[in-house]
Amino acid sequence: MTSTSTVTPVASGSTDLAAKVPAITVLFWVVKTLTTGMGEALSDFLASTNLVAAIAIGVLGLAAALWLQLRTRRYTAPVYWLAVAMVAVFGTMAADGVHLVGLPYAVTTVFYLLVVGALFFWWHRSEGTLSIHSITTRRRELFYWATVLASFALGTAAGDLTADQLELGYLPSVAIFAVAIAVPAIGWRFFRLNPVVAFWVAYVLTRPLGASIADWLGKPASHGGGLGFGDGPVAGVAALLIAALVAWLAVRRTDVQAPVPETV
Numbered sequence: 001m002t003s004t005s006t007v008t009p010v011a012s013g014s015t016d017l018a019a020k021v022p023a024i025t026v027l028f029w030v031v032k033t034l035t036t037g038m039g040e041a042l043s044d045f046l047a048s049t050n051l052v053a054a055i056a057i058g059v060l061g062l063a064a065a066l067w068l069q070l071r072t073r074r075y076t077a078p079v080y081w082l083a084v085a086m087v088a089v090f091g092t093m094a095a096d097g098v099h100l101v102g103l104p105y106a107v108t109t110v111f112y113l114l115v116v117g118a119l120f121f122w123w124h125r126s127e128g129t130l131s132i133h134s135i136t137t138r139r140r141e142l143f144y145w146a147t148v149l150a151s152f153a154l155g156t157a158a159g160d161l162t163a164d165q166l167e168l169g170y171l172p173s174v175a176i177f178a179v180a181i182a183v184p185a186i187g188w189r190f191f192r193l194n195p196v197v198a199f200w201v202a203y204v205l206t207r208p209l210g211a212s213i214a215d216w217l218g219k220p221a222s223h224g225g226g227l228g229f230g231d232g233p234v235a236g237v238a239a240l241l242i243a244a245l246v247a248w249l250a251v252r253r254t255d256v257q258a259p260v261p262e263t264v
Contacts, residue, residue, distance in 0.1 A: 018074035019257040020135045021144065024199065028255060029206065031081060031245050036155065036210025038238035039088020041218050043096070045231035046089075055093065062090040066145060070138075075256055077249040081242065084148070091152025092211070095160070105161035112154035116204065119147045130196050133257065151200075155207020163212060169225040170216035177209035214238070 022028055046054035065086040068079050098108045123143040124130050135144050162173040184201040187193030218234040219226030249255050 018136065019133065020069075020072070020075055020080075020141050021132050021257070022075055022077065022080060022249075022255040023257045024132070025255055027245065027249065029202075031242060031249075032084070032203070033206050033210040033213075034238050034242050034245070035081065035085045035088045036152070036207045037214035037217075038085060038235050038242060039092050039152070040156065040159075040211035041214040041231040041235035041238065043089050043092035044215075044218070045235055047093070047096070048231070058086075058090045058093045062086045069145070070141065077246050077253075077255065081246045081249075083145070085239075085242065087145070087149050087152050088207075091149055091207070092156050094149075095153040095156035098157075105157055105165040109154065109157040109161050112150060112157050115150045116147065116154050119143065119150055120200070123147065130200065132196075132199065148203075151204045152207050155204055155209075156211055159208030159211040159215070162208070163215060163224050170212050170219065171225055173212040174209065174216055177205055177212060181205040181209055 043054065043058065046057060065079075065083040069083040072079055095108060095112065098111070103111075120130060123140075127134065127140055127143065132144075135141055159173060159177070162168050162176060163170050168176070181202050184193060184198040184205075188195055188198035214231075214234050215224060215226060217227050217229050218231040220228040
């Protein structure tokens with residue numbers, strides 16, 4: 001889901017960066033969903049092992065990954081997906097941490113929904129576009145990663161809301177979010193839904209979809225009807241799959257964006 005409409009470019013800080021995010025392909029959605037599942041499982045595994053170490057790994061890992069990403073001048077698959085993976089881990093911790101202080105998942109879901117909405121509003125008002133084809137300045141890149149982080153936290157809260165608070169279980173949650181993510185794809189393909197809107201709706205929904213899949217595989221049957229493989233093994237297998245796919249992308253470079261006109 002990519003955009004083809006054009007607008008007059010909006011001045012925005014430095015403009016000497018190449019595109020810093022990948023082209024949107026089927027493999028993009030596969031890796032994105034895997035990172036959400038890996039982040040959910042790894043965060044839960046670390047938290048159950050040593051909470052202090054988990055927080056340290058989450059915070060320091062995110063800081064290091066984003067530092068590497070912001071230093072690059074163009075999209076590099078291993079660096080970009082490392083940043084996404086660490087955002088997934090930290091986003092899970094952020095959503096779970098707010099819940100642990102006593103707020104129900106319904107409240108945290110609404111809170112992160114408002115945060116994501118505010119970021120979109122601020123980003124579009126500042127830059128005139130939300131298109132991933134426009135991530136060619138430092139300010140837009142910062143907007144992008146702030147939105148990605150908030151969307152991961154939102155997706156985590158929404159997935160926990162359906163599986164735990166509403167007591168639907170993990171597999172029904174997988175089905176719900178799989179159907180939900182098909183809606184923007186169908187709208188874009190057949191009903192002329194704005195491609196940028198379709199992309200961001202689908203992007204947010206990959207988080208609860210991937211997290212619900214990971215929880216279904218890792219959690220015991222007594223907790224949401226899981227299969228009980230364990231959070232650690234699920235995180236490990238997902239990480240290996242991500243590494244293999246990212247290595248393929250790094251070699252083939254099929255996800256490097258070609259220069260395109262700026263879009264809304």
